Amino acid sequence: MHRRFYIRVLTFIMVLVAANILLDQVYKNFVVHNILNNSKDEDFLEYDDTLTYLSMGNSHNTVNTYILENSYNYFSPAENFVQTYYKLKYILEETGKKPENLILFTDLSAFGPRAGNYFEHNSYWVKYVDFFELARIKDDRSAILNWVEGRFFSYAGNYRDFKLSLVYLIKIGKLELHNGYRPPRNFKNFAYERPEGVGILSDESSYDWSSAIPVDSSERIRRARQKSSIYFVDGAYPDRTLAIYFEKILQLCRNHNVNVILLRAPVTKEYFQDVSSRIPVEEIYERIEKIYARYPNVIKVLDYHDLYFDHPEYFFDGDHLNPKGAEEFTKELRKELK
Amino acid sequence: MLFNSLEYLIFFPVVVALYYAINHKWRWLLLLAASYFFYMSWKAEYVILIMASTIVDYYAGLQMGKAGSRKKKKPYLVLSIIVNLGILAGFKYFNFFSENMNVLFGDLNIFYRIPELKILLPVGISFYTFQTLSYSIDVYRGLTKPEKHLGRFALYVSYFPQLVAGPIERSYNLLPQLQEKKTFNPQNLISGSKLMLWGFFKKIVIADRIGIYVSSIYANPGEHTGLPVMLATTLFAFQLYCDFSAYTDIARGTARLMGIDLMRNFNRPLIARSLTDFWNRWHISLTTWFRDYLYFSLPDKVGKKVRVWRLQVNIIITFLLMGLWHGANWTFLFFGLIHGVLLVLDDLTRESRKAFFQNIGLTRIPYLLNSLSILVTFTILVFSVYFFRAASIQESFIMIKNSFIFDDFRQSLFDILKDNEIMFAILQITLLLWAEWYHARKNLVKVIAAKPIWLRWSIYIGFIFYVLIFGIINRQQEFIYFQF
Numbered sequence: 001m002h003r004r005f006y007i008r009v010l011t012f013i014m015v016l017v018a019a020n021i022l023l024d025q026v027y028k029n030f031v032v033h034n035i036l037n038n039s040k041d042e043d044f045l046e047y048d049d050t051l052t053y054l055s056m057g058n059s060h061n062t063v064n065t066y067i068l069e070n071s072y073n074y075f076s077p078a079e080n081f082v083q084t085y086y087k088l089k090y091i092l093e094e095t096g097k098k099p100e101n102l103i104l105f106t107d108l109s110a111f112g113p114r115a116g117n118y119f120e121h122n123s124y125w126v127k128y129v130d131f132f133e134l135a136r137i138k139d140d141r142s143a144i145l146n147w148v149e150g151r152f153f154s155y156a157g158n159y160r161d162f163k164l165s166l167v168y169l170i171k172i173g174k175l176e177l178h179n180g181y182r183p184p185r186n187f188k189n190f191a192y193e194r195p196e197g198v199g200i201l202s203d204e205s206s207y208d209w210s211s212a213i214p215v216d217s218s219e220r221i222r223r224a225r226q227k228s229s230i231y232f233v234d235g236a237y238p239d240r241t242l243a244i245y246f247e248k249i250l251q252l253c254r255n256h257n258v259n260v261i262l263l264r265a266p267v268t269k270e271y272f273q274d275v276s277s278r279i280p281v282e283e284i285y286e287r288i289e290k291i292y293a294r295y296p297n298v299i300k301v302l303d304y305h306d307l308y309f310d311h312p313e314y315f316f317d318g319d320h321l322n323p324k325g326a327e328e329f330t331k332e333l334r335k336e337l338k
Numbered sequence: 339m340l341f342n343s344l345e346y347l348i349f350f351p352v353v354v355a356l357y358y359a360i361n362h363k364w365r366w367l368l369l370l371a372a373s374y375f376f377y378m379s380w381k382a383e384y385v386i387l388i389m390a391s392t393i394v395d396y397y398a399g400l401q402m403g404k405a406g407s408r409k410k411k412k413p414y415l416v417l418s419i420i421v422n423l424g425i426l427a428g429f430k431y432f433n434f435f436s437e438n439m440n441v442l443f444g445d446l447n448i449f450y451r452i453p454e455l456k457i458l459l460p461v462g463i464s465f466y467t468f469q470t471l472s473y474s475i476d477v478y479r480g481l482t483k484p485e486k487h488l489g490r491f492a493l494y495v496s497y498f499p500q501l502v503a504g505p506i507e508r509s510y511n512l513l514p515q516l517q518e519k520k521t522f523n524p525q526n527l528i529s530g531s532k533l534m535l536w537g538f539f540k541k542i543v544i545a546d547r548i549g550i551y552v553s554s555i556y557a558n559p560g561e562h563t564g565l566p567v568m569l570a571t572t573l574f575a576f577q578l579y580c581d582f583s584a585y586t587d588i589a590r591g592t593a594r595l596m597g598i599d600l601m602r603n604f605n606r607p608l609i610a611r612s613l614t615d616f617w618n619r620w621h622i623s624l625t626t627w628f629r630d631y632l633y634f635s636l637p638d639k640v641g642k643k644v645r646v647w648r649l650q651v652n653i654i655i656t657f658l659l660m661g662l663w664h665g666a667n668w669t670f671l672f673f674g675l676i677h678g679v680l681l682v683l684d685d686l687t688r689e690s691r692k693a694f695f696q697n698i699g700l701t702r703i704p705y706l707l708n709s710l711s712i713l714v715t716f717t718i719l720v721f722s723v724y725f726f727r728a729a730s731i732q733e734s735f736i737m738i739k740n741s742f743i744f745d746d747f748r749q750s751l752f753d754i755l756k757d758n759e760i761m762f763a764i765l766q767i768t769l770l771l772w773a774e775w776y777h778a779r780k781n782l783v784k785v786i787a788a789k790p791i792w793l794r795w796s797i798y799i800g801f802i803f804y805v806l807i808f809g810i811i812n813r814q815q816e817f818i819y820f821q822f
Binding site for chain 1: 343344345522524527554557558561758795798799802803806807808809810811
């Protein structure tokens with residue numbers, strides 16, 4: 001009886017493992033975040049122009065590389081300083097590419113406890129991030145869980161990505177990139193950022209993005225509140241782990257003679273007001289300043305947070321520029337960097 | 339160490355494998371070491387509290403065993419009660435007491451402040467102190483014999499599957515099982531694993547998903563009105579059930595792998611037809627604890643006669659204390675008070691309601707009557723969880739008031755309907771309720787087990803991946819009842 005039972009248990013486990021490998025591979029090869037991020041990796045390796053500016057950060061990084069010459073926009077969705085550090089380390093130490101300047105997006109949400117505790121798309125990041133080192137620095141074993149998830153269970157908890165991938169496969173197909181920037185021609189490359197809900201199966205190419213941000217100010221306030229309540233949770237600002245990795249980025253750049261330009265991206269007035277009511281914004285920036293003040297390779301600190309307070313039409317939502325906004329913003333940035 | 343953590347997924351199979359690998363004589367030692375390790379992985383120094391409670395109750399139990407009469411036993415029982423409730427009072431209720439006294443002193447212009455203790459609430463303190471207290475009371479009452487083996491008794495107090503969130507086991511159920519020689523039984527492995535899988539489904543697919551929405555609404559109590567507040571509170575009732583019953587399922591599943599049967603803690607409480615019925619189905623190990631050790635001990639006579647009003651007062655006292663058991667906050671006291679008062683009303687109006695239903699002919703349509711009863715009971719539950727979820731009484735009233743402000747009903751409804759996560763959560767709740775309903779009638783587990791192997795395995799493997807894909811994996815959340 002027991003022998004038969006053990007054989008069955010073993011067979012069951014083997015079937016389970018095989019199904020897991022299959023699902024893991026399907027996710028790693030066909031799911032949109034990996035497609036996007038991996039395409040960018042491949043595209044970056046093929047980039048052979050002068051690299052004057054390398055811009056990194058999360059989706060707030062909307063540097064239009066058509067406008068800012070000799071630049072590469074290497075943002076990835078929900079990227080935090082931990083991930084940026086390891087990716088930059090890889091770029092500087094493994095690819096033989098060296099930018100003159102790093103443009104690093106330093107919005108407050110990038111320093112918050114949520115960003116420090118929330119590691120997404122681990123199946124992509126596992127090739128860069130040393131999760132074991134992170135676990136030691138963070139003093140939190142959950143980083144190892146992120147590694148396990150990225151290595152063996154990439155699909156776990158990511159049901160939305162499967163749906164989203166269908167949008168890409170059916171509606172979009174191949175991703176278009178220009179030095180890391182997704183050109184806004186018919187906006188189709190922005191499909192997954194649609195504010196009504198991630199990955200809605202609809203014809204994104206005909207969507208009028210200019211209507212995404214509501215004209216009505218009270219509705220903009222409501223949406224701003226909704227969003228900032230997600231990002232600005234209770235906890236330490238800057239988050240301890242993120243502060244450490246932010247400094248590690250600056251050290252890494254100093255060691256490789258890379259100048260750093262820190263940048264606060266534009267946000268809507270409503271969004272900024274709501275964030276200010278939740279956390280002491282200026283006080284936190286003073287704390288951050290104490291970190292980067294020690295690094296002479298930080299050559300510029302550009303604060304654009306209030307640049308478009310009177311232009312809600314430049315935004316998708318409270319803290320994301322739309323293609324028109326990105327264009328205007330990059331023109332402004334180019335002027336500043338000249 | 340959380341059940342829904344990587345550590346636990348490595349820890350428990352290792353413990354179970356070692357449990358069967360070593361001689362029965364040493365199993366208590368293995369489980370005791372594993373239990374202390376499990377607890378110490380959270381905050382090592384607080385294991386001293388468990389040890390103190392263990393030693394005192396072990397000693398009290400032995401002494402009560404030696405003492406013949408109840409009168410001689412009494413001092414040891416008092417010792418056990420003072421130590422356990424003292425630990426609980428010091429670590430859980432002292433700051434609540436000092437905070438409120440300081441407010442009172444301020445109002446009375448008394449310039450004295452009781453200092454606040456800078457301590458963290460030890461995880462599971464209310465569970466293990468109540469478990470060990472039940473042992474002392476049972477020994478006092480002669481319902482259980484004193485345990486002579488200190489190690490085994492320590493294991494009874496700290497057995498890891500149920501240490502931090504129950505079920506609160508009785509000594510006469512758990513202690514004999516810890517002594518019995520258990521041989522490996524494949525059926526236990528299968529049924530224990532199924533129970534754990536069901537628990538993981540409830541926790542990471544339903545409770546954690548709902549939790550994200552509920553937290554976003556309750557994080558800003560003054561900002562939301564109407565439908566979102568009502569929905570968040572209704573969903574919280576489901577979250578509470580799924581979260582806590584999931585813990586019990588995983589605890590029972592883990593224990594079953596070792597051949598140990600822990601008591602059932604939930605019996606489909608969300609389909610209760612009255613509040614009395616609800617409390618017979620919800621957190622059974624706690625409600626029976628309060629019934630057996632508090633309610634039955636409260637005086638019910640005035641003179642020589644049992645008085646109904648005394649019993650009703652006793653119900654309210656019991657529920658007030660049961661509310662307070664959940665946490666040192668006025669909200670929990672209020673939660674208990676509401677349930678206590680409504681239970682008395684339920685009792686008082688039972689006959690007149692029956693007569694009313696008969697008069698209007700509702701008793702002739704039992705299906706409708708049952709559905710209405712379930713709906714009314716659930717509505718009462720939702721109303722009471724406003725107090726359970728909010729951070730303060732004021733916040734609870736703000737949320738209740740805001741629930742009935744429908745300034746932008748259409749917009750709110752539209753927002754909810756287009757929120758994929760909420761819609762998905764509601765779908766999962768429907769699946770859960772259907773599965774529970776079906777299981778109560780036809781035993782879903784047996785129905786699946788009777789299917790051909792290819793189909794059975796497809797269902798099991800499919801469900802495992804369903805939980806993995808649709809679960810909230812990246813944002814590991816604690817079980818709600820850990821804080822109690």
